[in-house]
Amino acid sequence: MAGQRVDHSYSTRVIWTGNTGSGTATYGGYARSWDIAAPGKPVVSCSNDPLLGGDPTKMNPEDLLLSALAACHMLWYLHFAAEAGVVVVRYVDSPVGVGTVGNGGAGQFTAATLRPHVTVKAGTDLAVATALHGKIGAVCFIARSVNFPVHHAPRFSIEG
Template sequence: MATHDYTSRIVWTGNTGEGTRSYRGYARTWEIAVPGKPVVECSNDPLLGGDPGKMNPEDLLLSALSACHMLWYLHYASEAGIVVTAYEDCPVGAGEIGPGGAGRFTAVELRPVIALAPGADLAVAEAIHHRIHAVCFIARSVAFPVTYAPRFEVGR
């Protein structure tokens, strides 16, 4: 089996001058800095006092899962002769917070709206979704169920 590495650089930007001297004395902000790519400013979940204008780990995981699914969908659609002209997803992740504040995702539903060229076989277009979980790097790495509720628009 071939292996490869992914790298990232996480830089905490939340030192307000006192470090972590007190729990409320520092910001939960950081940057994701991958060489050669734009820096992404992040914060923790707004439910935990984070900046709602910045990406948080939950946003990033949900987005990565959706994007991975989309890329595989486009690949398989192309192979199957299904012409996709637009793809947009608004996934929903369900989470829970347990005793002590520890949280986790319990499920994700992907809800893509996929525009198809006229004449597309909708049964084939639908079936593609069910092949992706076996190959998507992100979907294969998560410990919660991922379901699909696609909607197709033909001729758009």
């Protein structure tokens, strides 16, 4: 399998739920809300960024991208940790994405910083545990797919 290309297919359904009765007859007359659905999985209700008229209580595309980036990083980190003998007992990330909006309203992420707080067993070599983060950008599906820099600022706690 090594060296062979293997294509994967991913699909979901995005269903607009924001028709308040008159569709898009006016710009302010519809809600910026939708559901993400995939067979056999819970539906995720989403909305636009609150700065653009969205519901602040729902996930927006920017939240989802940042969460996907952090989750992919975490899953690879746990994989590499298991291989390296680093015993992780807790992992919580609070990533921050930086975006910019230009003239005309077009925007993009310009950077993201993953800030995982990793709890490891006593006796863990923290230099090894830290170095694992640097390996992930080469293999993480999401990190390899974005066009902005992804930084890492891990913190560690030791479980006694």
